[in-house]
Amino acid sequence: MSFEITILGSSSALPTSKRFPTAHLLKVDERFFLIDCGEGTQIQLRRFRVNPGRIHHIFISHLHGDHVFGLFGLLSTMGMMGRKVPVGLYGPERLEDMMKQHFSFFGSLPFGIDFHCPTPGDEGYLYEDDRLTVSTIPLKHRTPTFGFLFREKKRLLNVRKELIQAYGLGIADLVKVKAGEDFVTGDGKVIPNSKLTFPPYKQRSYAYISDTVYDPELSDRIRGIDLLFHEATFADRDKKLAEATRHSTAGQAATIAQQAGVRKLLIGHFSSRYRDYAHLVEEARRVFSNTEGVNDGDVYSIPLERVSTE
Amino acid sequence: MSFEITILGSSSALPTSKRFPTAHLLKVDERFFLIDCGEGTQIQLRRFRVNPGRIHHIFISHLHGDHVFGLFGLLSTMGMMGRKVPVGLYGPERLEDMMKQHFSFFGSLPFGIDFHCPTPGDEGYLYEDDRLTVSTIPLKHRTPTFGFLFREKKRLLNVRKELIQAYGLGIADLVKVKAGEDFVTGDGKVIPNSKLTFPPYKQRSYAYISDTVYDPELSDRIRGIDLLFHEATFADRDKKLAEATRHSTAGQAATIAQQAGVRKLLIGHFSSRYRDYAHLVEEARRVFSNTEGVNDGDVYSIPLERVSTE
Numbered sequence: 273m274s275f276e277i278t279i280l281g282s283s284s285a286l287p288t289s290k291r292f293p294t295a296h297l298l299k300v301d302e303r304f305f306l307i308d309c310g311e312g313t314q315i316q317l318r319r320f321r322v323n324p325g326r327i328h329h330i331f332i333s334h335l336h337g338d339h340v341f342g343l344f345g346l347l348s349t350m351g352m353m354g355r356k357v358p359v360g361l362y363g364p365e366r367l368e369d370m371m372k373q374h375f376s377f378f379g380s381l382p383f384g385i386d387f388h389c390p391t392p393g394d395e396g397y398l399y400e401d402d403r404l405t406v407s408t409i410p411l412k413h414r415t416p417t418f419g420f421l422f423r424e425k426k427r428l429l430n431v432r433k434e435l436i437q438a439y440g441l442g443i444a445d446l447v448k449v450k451a452g453e454d455f456v457t458g459d460g461k462v463i464p465n466s467k468l469t470f471p472p473y474k475q476r477s478y479a480y481i482s483d484t485v486y487d488p489e490l491s492d493r494i495r496g497i498d499l500l501f502h503e504a505t506f507a508d509r510d511k512k513l514a515e516a517t518r519h520s521t522a523g524q525a526a527t528i529a530q531q532a533g534v535r536k537l538l539i540g541h542f543s544s545r546y547r548d549y550a551h552l553v554e555e556a557r558r559v560f561s562n563t564e565g566v567n568d569g570d571v572y573s574i575p576l577e578r579v580s581t582e
Numbered sequence: 583m584s585f586e587i588t589i590l591g592s593s594s595a596l597p598t599s600k601r602f603p604t605a606h607l608l609k610v611d612e613r614f615f616l617i618d619c620g621e622g623t624q625i626q627l628r629r630f631r632v633n634p635g636r637i638h639h640i641f642i643s644h645l646h647g648d649h650v651f652g653l654f655g656l657l658s659t660m661g662m663m664g665r666k667v668p669v670g671l672y673g674p675e676r677l678e679d680m681m682k683q684h685f686s687f688f689g690s691l692p693f694g695i696d697f698h699c700p701t702p703g704d705e706g707y708l709y710e711d712d713r714l715t716v717s718t719i720p721l722k723h724r725t726p727t728f729g730f731l732f733r734e735k736k737r738l739l740n741v742r743k744e745l746i747q748a749y750g751l752g753i754a755d756l757v758k759v760k761a762g763e764d765f766v767t768g769d770g771k772v773i774p775n776s777k778l779t780f781p782p783y784k785q786r787s788y789a790y791i792s793d794t795v796y797d798p799e800l801s802d803r804i805r806g807i808d809l810l811f812h813e814a815t816f817a818d819r820d821k822k823l824a825e826a827t828r829h830s831t832a833g834q835a836a837t838i839a840q841q842a843g844v845r846k847l848l849i850g851h852f853s854s855r856y857r858d859y860a861h862l863v864e865e866a867r868r869v870f871s872n873t874e875g876v877n878d879g880d881v882y883s884i885p886l887e888r889v890s891t892e
Binding site for chain 2: 285286287288289292293311312314315319320329335336337338341342344345348350352353368369370374377378
């Protein structure tokens, strides 16, 4: 039962030989979700031994090349590998037009694409399955841009196995007990739920925020999450440049993490103007100590933990 | 005075973690020419320490993704690096429409693009400068496709320095002697050109042929060249598949090299169905011994040689 982020690309607009353009891969219980798809994403997937055919949902934050130019090759490769099942593609409104225009030059795919565009103001889920929800986080960049919050659904209570037989619980009883109800035995004795169950695993959560100017309102949307990726294109000394280009500094990313009370912060999307990124991480850690700067190939796993009963 | 090919990408349609999609870089006397531009070409340029800003001419063989998907990121990067001078883009007719459509979604560039489309039947040069000509080689693939022949211009004769002073040759005399004329001294004595000069350097040449079905007519177009790259997507046992997909086998590539009497053959664009490419190289060598299989990062240099006077 994994909940694991792999950094496929960590550069900003100009890639380097060690940092590919932006792409993250989220693996939740053997389901793969791709978040942004910079040039070379399919090559990074091969490098890190992920079969592109296992990706069924791709989330695109915005239509700047360093977040989307890998989509053409990845989708083409999926087609050449014989894919038949559709891919869900989630992103700004123009993404659909852009891809359709692209296919008019390079031919259509042997599988469908289900386009989903986040609706501003809609508080519903952009994506939902039996285990996970994805919410949209509106960002403030130079073009329509969205962050994404991935959160596991609330898990049911776990029933103590030795008591299932002891009290003769049937399937219908189990469903009720897992949902929190007490159990009444055949002779009318009430067994309290707390005696029958132990706490379920916590809902794990990951938010992806790239690209955006510093926006204190973001904190409310990601309060208390486990893992936050927030872009940190610039060092604090280049704050004015960050504002002008609608990006954030390392310190600003850390301020969001600190105000939102997240457990861990990842920063990346570093400008190639900095030869060394250590000082950006240092700046962030002064505000929020549990910060790491990401590199291509880094894997961050959120462990399973029981809900505290205290 | 270099004449050097760097293999930036050597895979066919499906890249691997070690083989990027197709791109070659030709360097002639510090001038850089990019030939095809598969996904990740800009990353390979950085890896092999070539400043993308030094490329002024890009030749695209055909509009299949593995030969062109890197163009979007490379041109975008050139713009972000502050490029002002135009780029010459040479390729199939639809390339211009495709790029214009692309820019309508991703914004225009701060520099111009001069599009040049090879005209079928036109025997003139697609490109020409003071040292080099580029000719088009029509190929037979599933979409309009062109190979390219790069050839140094004929060099002038080199005049023996010690004789310039001895006979008192002026600039106007030198121009004539370099062009092959004899020199007549002030007192009417004829000094034969062969005494005044030694042979110039040979014209070096490189042909790029990818993608194409086996076409014996190609030999005439590349007769006696120094270096030939010919695609070899398939092993000879998969000849039918090669025909069906309009590609060549290793043996077919070698047959072209042998019939054309080239000096050296490079094969690549190997299908990812073969784990190991050694047998493709073996197959080619049985027909044409001076064959090598290319890998990303390989550099092939054609040395300067004097024209033989025998």
